[in-house]
Amino acid sequence: MIIRPYGDTLDDGAVQLSFTLPVPEGPRGREAARIFMEKLGFKHAEVVHSHAMAEGYSFYVAYAKTEIFVDYDAIHIEEATGEKVYSMNESCEVIREQLGRKVVIVGACTGFDAHTVGIDAIMNMKGYNHHYGLERYPEIEAHNLGAQVPNDKLIDYAVKVNADAILVSQIVTQKDVHIHNMTEFIELLQARNLRERFIVIAGGSRIGNKLAVELGYDAGFGKGSYADHVATFIIDRLIEKKQDY
Amino acid sequence: MDMKLNLSEAKIARARELAVAIVNPVMEFVEAHTSLTVERAALRLAGADGADADGVPVPNLVVDQLKGKLENGALLYYINALVKTGETVEGLNAKIAGGLRVDEIPLGDRGAIEKKTAERIQAFAERVKRNRAHREAKLVQYAGKNHSPMLYLIVATGNIFEDVKQAQAAAEQGADVVAVIRTTAQSLLDYVPYGATTEGFGGTYATQENFRIMRQALDEAVDKQGRYIYLTNYASGLCMPEIAAMGALERLDMMLNDSMYGILFRDINMYRTFVDQKFSRMINAFAGVIINTGEDNYLTTSDAVEKAYTVLASQFLNERFAYAAGMPARLMGLGHAFEMDPTIKNGFLMELAQAQMAREIFPEAPLKYMPPTKFMTGDIFKGVVQNALFNFVSQATNQGIHLLGMLTEAIHTPFMQDRSLALENAKYVMNNMADLSSEIQFKPGGIIMNRAHQVLDEAVAFLERIEQIGLMDAMEKGEFADIKRPRDMGKGLDGLVKKGDEYYNPFESFLKSELGLER
Numbered sequence A: 001m002i003i004r005p006y007g008d009t010l011d012d013g014a015v016q017l018s019f020t021l022p023v024p025e026g027p028r029g030r031e032a033a034r035i036f037m038e039k040l041g042f043k044h045a046e047v048v049h050s051h052a053m054a055e056g057y058s059f060y061v062a063y064a065k066t067e068i069f070v071d072y073d074a075i076h077i078e079e080a081t082g083e084k085v086y087s088m089n090e091s092c093e094v095i096r097e098q099l100g101r102k103v104v105i106v107g108a109c110t111g112f113d114a115h116t117v118g119i120d121a122i123m124n125m126k127g128y129n130h131h132y133g134l135e136r137y138p139e140i141e142a143h144n145l146g147a148q149v150p151n152d153k154l155i156d157y158a159v160k161v162n163a164d165a166i167l168v169s170q171i172v173t174q175k176d177v178h179i180h181n182m183t184e185f186i187e188l189l190q191a192r193n194l195r196e197r198f199i200v201i202a203g204g205s206r207i208g209n210k211l212a213v214e215l216g217y218d219a220g221f222g223k224g225s226y227a228d229h230v231a232t233f234i235i236d237r238l239i240e241k242k243q244d245y
Numbered sequence B: 001m002d003m004k005l006n007l008s009e010a011k012i013a014r015a016r017e018l019a020v021a022i023v024n025p026v027m028e029f030v031e032a033h034t035s036l037t038v039e040r041a042a043l044r045l046a047g048a049d050g051a052d053a054d055g056v057p058v059p060n061l062v063v064d065q066l067k068g069k070l071e072n073g074a075l076l077y078y079i080n081a082l083v084k085t086g087e088t089v090e091g092l093n094a095k096i097a098g099g100l101r102v103d104e105i106p107l108g109d110r111g112a113i114e115k116k117t118a119e120r121i122q123a124f125a126e127r128v129k130r131n132r133a134h135r136e137a138k139l140v141q142y143a144g145k146n147h148s149p150m151l152y153l154i155v156a157t158g159n160i161f162e163d164v165k166q167a168q169a170a171a172e173q174g175a176d177v178v179a180v181i182r183t184t185a186q187s188l189l190d191y192v193p194y195g196a197t198t199e200g201f202g203g204t205y206a207t208q209e210n211f212r213i214m215r216q217a218l219d220e221a222v223d224k225q226g227r228y229i230y231l232t233n234y235a236s237g238l239c240m241p242e243i244a245a246m247g248a249l250e251r252l253d254m255m256l257n258d259s260m261y262g263i264l265f266r267d268i269n270m271y272r273t274f275v276d277q278k279f280s281r282m283i284n285a286f287a288g289v290i291i292n293t294g295e296d297n298y299l300t301t302s303d304a305v306e307k308a309y310t311v312l313a314s315q316f317l318n319e320r321f322a323y324a325a326g327m328p329a330r331l332m333g334l335g336h337a338f339e340m341d342p343t344i345k346n347g348f349l350m351e352l353a354q355a356q357m358a359r360e361i362f363p364e365a366p367l368k369y370m371p372p373t374k375f376m377t378g379d380i381f382k383g384v385v386q387n388a389l390f391n392f393v394s395q396a397t398n399q400g401i402h403l404l405g406m407l408t409e410a411i412h413t414p415f416m417q418d419r420s421l422a423l424e425n426a427k428y429v430m431n432n433m434a435d436l437s438s439e440i441q442f443k444p445g446g447i448i449m450n451r452a453h454q455v456l457d458e459a460v461a462f463l464e465r466i467e468q469i470g471l472m473d474a475m476e477k478g479e480f481a482d483i484k485r486p487r488d489m490g491k492g493l494d495g496l497v498k499k500g501d502e503y504y505n506p507f508e509s510f511l512k513s514e515l516g517l518e519r
Helices: A027-039 A088-099 A117-123 A151-160 A177-191 A209-214 A227-244 B009-031 B036-046 B058-065 B074-085 B089-097 B110-141 B160-173 B208-225 B237-249 B261-266 B270-286 B295-301 B308-324 B347-361 B380-396 B416-432 B447-469 B471-476 B506-514
Strands: A014-021 A043-054 A057-065 A103-109 A140-144 A165-169 A199-203 A219-221 B033-035 B150-155 B177-180 B230-234 B254-256 B290-292 B335-337 B368-370 B401-403 B496-498
Touching (some): A014 A027, A014 B416, A027 A057, A043 B160, A043 B416, A057 B416, A088 A140, A103 A117, A117 A140, A117 A199, A209 A219, A219 A227, B009 B270, B033 B036, B033 B270, B036 B058, B036 B074, B036 B110, B036 B506, B058 B074, B058 B089, B110 B237, B110 B506, B150 B160, B150 B416, B160 B177, B160 B208, B160 B416, B177 B208, B177 B254, B208 B230, B237 B261, B237 B270, B261 B270, B270 B308, B270 B496, B295 B308, B295 B335, B308 B335, B308 B447, B335 B347, B347 B380, B347 B447, B368 B380, B380 B416, B447 B471
Parallel strands (some): A103 A165, B150 B177, B150 B401, B177 B230, B230 B254, B254 B290, B368 B401
Antiparallel strands (some): A014 A057, A043 A057, B033 B496
């Protein structure tokens, strides 16, 4: 199936955009905005609003149509979890029945990142958006080490509590420092011969499963992920591992 | 101001009594101690500045030389070196950067040291008083030009020269306050880097030169826009008082300064933080700097509805710690935030109740109100509405300092257009309902009034509990923000020093006398 963005008619290809140009507001700026969109391949580009923001900068809201399409059937998605995501109670039931012991999960916001909002959303008792965090799961022993935890300290701690899984959170990053930090974590694990010992998961607003797997993680969770997704992945992977033996 | 919530004055007075009883024992400890950064701050006030070839700042070089002697205060040795070498401060700083050891110079005549110290105090006091006079004159010259609440925007490029462009753009768009965010993890450095910097992550290094560069840029904007622009940075972390000292010297107008934030959210040792915050706040108070406290942070780890009382309780404690540092209420930008889950039925009413309650309990404080962050989703269209409601509450309850919400919160550091749209949003809402606050009353026994009463009751009960067990024990037990901090753990404890009988810090004595803290 071929698809295009939907405005008010199937296949009209209507898109809204907003952006800033480093030029003063005026007819020349508006024309520059329109030409820019045509260069992007849009048809019928229309600047519907512009205003001056600061000396030498102007803001544009625009609509345009595109003939570019996507073949919906040819898409492969790379999410860490499949269609089935366990609720908290289901997770705990599966752990009791299939693993018969508590699952130990250690998490931290690593490197210089001081923003615990991501790891807290997944781990804190309260959770996020009506999805309880891992601390609330009776069958999971969750250790949230908080912010600015050095990579080697996180590994030491995971060894100490004999963790099944390690969660690495990276929220506020600039100039791709998160990629450097995430890579270093995997390298440290490998250097200490511990990579296979843990299920290693990355999370953060700019992290997807694809990126995380490329960097050597078992999975990655980005926007819209809750404790349910993370728990489901870990439990399924632990069951797989158990069956391998 | 209209009191609309019918809050019990007796309960508010009880909360303040409890805050005194909670803070006093901590202050006894504080009075008996100094720290590496308090000593370095005193040196900076006296003129110590610069760095050696490896970038180690002169105040750190001096304090490092004096390991084991700090119970006497670092100032004694620095001033002695000034007297003995006959150098100017600039000359002495250069020599120290070149390897001179002040600890190896025999202590000279006490009278000469005291005379030289008095000169340095006078130079410091004149500079800071000149800064205050300049600010006050500009505020008179451009009276009535700032928004109310003041609109606060953040820049954070990592490069001070890029920050300057964004800050000037923000001023042109209508900001009253421009805050430069510090680079990630600077709070954990036990020194303040030297000079202009262009490499930071998620923010720009707080250095005295960066302060000066931004102040100069904003001063240009002040006269161009015909509106005073408040410059803000952080006095927090392991160098809290040193950064306050730099802020006083370079005329910053606001500084983020919380009495407990470092302990809870940066795992800095509690003894160290309590000692550091006192000296930093004395410097802020003398410089006329408005502090911004960090209660909003509680709500990023705890639930904003259930734990609303911890915000109020912390405001009472921050207020008490600030009074204990000689700070007047008009400089206390006590913090709170619009962080309730947007799906809660009548959540807006509870936000309104919380903001109005803070306004009535702290009538003189320029309350610092923080925008939604935790429940910003990436749906920028919904984000605009959330920010509009936040703007509404802020205006309807006469908040003092209004940090603008970004529609792209939780996606990236703001684009220039994000700031512009945030300002347009706030200006529209606030102008459109400019006098709403004086037009509305709340229904007795209604949801809003009941909620405010409930939060005050809970805050008093919470403070009673803290008073029983003591503040440090309470922090060990995780009473604040659900975070447990053992008193002997955390960063910076080894930089704490018990003052000796001969402890010499006339800058501290001077500030105490100026701030009316001398008994």
